[in-house]
Amino acid sequence: MLTQEQIEAVAAEFDLDEEELGEAVLDACHRAASDRYNSGAAQDLDDEDAHELLHGQADRQASDISNGGPGALISFLAQYCTTQDELRRLLGGLAS
Structure with a gap:
């Protein structure tokens, strides 16, 4: 896991659009x-209700993270990276 200092050092290399960061976080939340859903969460609900519940939670999570600003968005995305190079590649893909 990257430290906050490592995350900030990599993020400083890029001029990132907050909207693009938000979309990346929303995508990550929905993938989770x-x-x-595919692992059987919310089994007590029918498929449609389970899907709606889990993806509604993903929307709220992404919104909460977005409300924290660019630093919160980058920190959230960084949790999926084990090295600064991985984070650099992820952020570089958003910046281009």
Whole structure:
């Protein structure tokens, strides 16, 4: 896991658009929701209700993270990276 200092050092290399960061966080939250759904989360609900519940939670999570500003968005995305180079590649893909 990267330290906050490492995250900030890599983020400083890029001129990132907050909207693009927000979209990347929203995508990551929905991928996690899909994984939970496919793993049988909310089994007590029918498929449609389970899908709606889990993806609604993903929307709220992404919104909460976005409300924290660019630093919160980058920190959230960084949790999926184990090295500064991985984070650099991820952020570089958003910046281009």
